[in-house]
Amino acid sequence: MLAYRHAFHAGNHADVLKHLVLVQVLRHFxxxxxxxxxxxxxxxxxxxxxxxxxxxxxxEFVQGIGRLWGRDDLPPAVADYVGLVRAFNADGRLAQYPGSPAFAHMLKRPQDELKLFELHPTDHKILASYLGGEPGVQVRMVDGFTALKGQLPPPTRRGLVLIDPPYEIKTDYARVLAAVREALERFADGTVIVWLPQLQLLEAAQLPQRLKSAASPAKKGWMHARLTVGAPDAKGFGMFGSSVFVINPPHTLTSALPDTLAWLAPALGTGPNARPLVEIGH
Structure with a gap:
């Protein structure tokens, strides 16, 4: 598990989807x-x-944020996301890509809190150096799945949980499901974003359906938004898209995301298989 480094995938199509949704949820908050x-x-x-x-x-960023960087026809939600990436690059070149903590920190106000968990020692060290000393930010090198229970519900009863493990080991799928159930047991009206890879793997195919069942205690339902950008390779390997499963999604997200993904699919897609999918349920 500790072999995974997100740096190899930073700014790819999956990051675009995940961070666009994260930004829109925090804008609503x-x-x-x-x-x-x-x-x-x-x-x-x-x-x-x-x-x-x-x-x-x-x-990988070339087929992700790189495809959006120079365009002047971006839909509002995409333009907002790209604008924050631009703010992270002071000289106007696409040289750096912000991770989820950076997006959240750019949108954080003095009354807001960031609780950031990272087990990889190198990534934790970089994150702690970057944000560890900022007001209202806590950075800890512990298992985020285990730490979750101590963070919910927040004192203000307004909160968001972001769960996006690497899924390099199959037990991550079961741990995601358990974490979602625990989050809703402690904070039924909280928003939860789960990122999922689109793979030709049984566990990956089953997780969205299992999350729908786990989301039953949620007071505002759920949304599953998938962005397919291509197809697996000839042997059936490779990530050919990703999705976010949002529990208690803001109404501003559910109303705007279908049209946004309909625009993003051809913008980031690499062939005829590129397409969006948005499901909303209660």
Whole structure:
């Protein structure tokens, strides 16, 4: 598990979807003055260089944020997300990509809290150096799944849990499901975002359906938003899309995301298989 480094995948199509949704949820939270708490179970390093090192070895960002960087026809939600990536790059070049903690920190107000958990020692060290000293931010090198129970419910009763493990080991799928159930048991009206890879793997195919059942205690239902960008390789391997499962989604997200994903699918897709899927349930 500790071999995974998100730096190899920073800014790819999956990050675009995950971070676009995260930004829109936090924008909604910021419509009210009352503070919120974000619990990020797999926070990563917080930011990633795209000009050298791991990200440059695969250049996955070229088919993700790179496809959006120079366009002037972005839908509002996409323009908002890209604008924050631009704010993270002071000189106007796409040289750095912000991780989830960076997006949250850019949208955080003095009354808000970030609880960031990362087990990888190198990524934790980078994240702690970047945000560990910021007011209202806590960075800990512990298992985010285990730490979750101590963070809910937040004192303000306004909060978001972001769960996006690497899924490199199959037990992650079961732990995600258990974490969602525990989060809703402690905080039934809290918002939970689960990121899921789209793979030709039984556990990956089953998880959305299992999350729908686990979301039954949620007071505002759920939304499953998938962005398919291609197809698996000839042997059936490879991630050919991803999705986010949002429990208690804000109404601003459910109303805007279908049209946004309909635009994103051809923008980030690599062939005829590119397509969006949005399901909403209660």
């Amino acid at each position: 910021n419509l009210k003055e009352k503070g919120w708490r974000l619990v990020d179970t797999h926070a990563g390093a917080g930011g990633y260089s795209l000009e050298g090192g791991p990200a440059h070895k695969r250049d």
